[in-house]
C-alpha cells in the first residue's frame with residue numbers, strides 16, 4: 001500500500017478535493033489545478049460552487065481569467081455533493097475555525113468536515129487539515145473520528161496537519177512560494193502528505209508531529225498579535241509623553257539587528273491575528289495555565305477602536321467641536337490595505353462607537369461597496385466624496401487606491417490611524433493631520 005501511494009504521487013496520478021473553497025481553499029485548489037492535478041472542490045455554499053463552475057472568482061488573489069481557463073481545461077470544478085470525497089485520492093480541508101460567542105474555539109466546521117471525510121474514507125486516502133487550530137486537534141479529535149471506520153492511520157490512510165499561511169493580497173508570497181509545514185500523525189503520513197504538497201508548492205517543510213505544525217502556526221500569529229499590541233501600547237505611551245510614535249519606530253529600526261518593525265493602528269482584524277492566539281490560550285486554560293502575553297496583547301488590541309475614538313474626540317475638541325452631531329468620513333473599512341475582507345475589522349467598531357456617540361458617519365472604501373453596521377446597511381460614498389463637507393476625515397485603512405494628495409488638499413481636518421499620509425509623501429504644511 002505504502003509503495004503504491006508513493007508511486008501514484010510520483011506519477012502525479014492524483015485526484016484531489018479541497019473541502020471549503022474560501023480565502024484559503026480556492027487559491028489552494030487553483031494552485032494544484034495549475035500544476036495539472038485534477039481538483040474537485042467541495043463546499044456547502046452552492047453560490048460559490050456555481051461561481052467556480054462558471055469560471056467566476058470571488059477571491060481577489062485568484063483571477064476569473066485563470067479560474068475560467070482551469071475550469072475549461074477540466075482541471076478544476078466544484079460541488080456541494082460530499083460523495084465526491086470517495087472518488088478522490090487526497091482531501092485537503094480548509095474550513096473556518098472561528099470563535100464562539102463566548103470566545104472559545106468553535107470547531108463545529110472542522111468536526112462536520114471530519115465526519116464527511118469519515119463517511120467516505122477508504123484505503124489509500126491522503127488527508128490533510130489546514131484550518132488553524134490548537135495543538136492536539138488532529139491527534140486527539142480528528143484522528144479518532146477517522147479511525148472509527150476501523151481503518152488505521154499510517155497503514156490504511158494517511159493524515160497530517162499542514163497550516164495555511166496565505167497572506168491575502170500579498171503579491172510576493174503566495175500559496176505557491178510560501179513554505180508549507182507538514183506534520184503527520186505518524187512518520188509515513190508526514191512523508192506522503194509532504195510529497196503530495198510538493199506536486200504544486202515550491203517548498204514543503206516536514207516537522208515531527210501534527211502538534212508541532214499546529215503550534216508553529218499559532219506561534220506565528222501570536223508573535224504578530226503581541227508585537228502589534230506592543231506597538232499599539234507604544235503609541236498610547238508616546239501620546240501621553242508627547243512624542244511621535246512613528247518617528248520613534250523608524251529611529252529604532254535603524255538598528256540593523258535585534259529589532260523588527262511593527263506599527264500601531266486602529267486595532268487588529270481578519271480571520272487570523274485576533275482569533276488564533278485565543279485558540280492557544282484556550283488550550284492552555286485546560287491545563288490551568290494562563291497565557292499572559294496573549295491576554296495582555298488581546299486586551300490592548302481589542303481596545304484600540306475605543307482609544308481611536310477617544311483620540312478623534314480630542315482632535316474635534318481642539319476645534320471646539322463635539323463628536324455628537326459631527327460629520328465624519330471614514331476612509332477604508334477593510335481590516336488591511338488593498339483587500340475587501342471585513343472580517344473582525346476594527347474600523348467597523350470605530351464606526352459603531354462613533355455612531356453611538358451621536359456622530360453622522362459616512363465611509364469611502366473602493367474595495368467595499370457596502371457595510372452592515374448592527375443591521376443597518378451603509379453604502380460607500382462614490383469615488384469622489386466631498387471631503388470638505390466633513391468635520392474630520394479618519395483614515396482607517398491605508399489602501400493604495402486613495403489619492404492622498406487630493407484628499408489632503410480637499411479636507412479641512414484629518415485623523416490618520418496608519419500614518420498613511422506621511423508615508424505617501426504628504427508634508428502637513430497646513431497642520432491639519434493628527435496621527436495616532
Ligand SMILES: NC(=O)c1ccc[n+]([C@@H]2O[C@H](COP(=O)([O-])OP(=O)(O)OC[C@H]3O[C@@H](n4cnc5c(N)ncnc54)[C@H](O)[C@@H]3O)[C@@H](O)[C@H]2O)c1
Pocket residue numbers: 019020021022023024025042043044045048094095096097109112113130131132133164165166167168271272
Ligand atoms: N483567510 C486567511 O487569510 C487565512 C490565512 C491562513 C489560515 N486561515 C485559516 O484557514 C481556515 C479557512 O479560512 P478561510 O479564510 O478560507 O475561511 P472562509 O470562510 O473564507 O472559507 C471557508 C469555506 O468553507 C466552507 N465550508 C464551511 N464548512 C464546510 C463544510 N463542512 N464542508 C464544506 N465546506 C464548508 C464555507 O462555505 C466557505 O466557503 C481557517 O481555519 C482560517 O483560520 C485563513
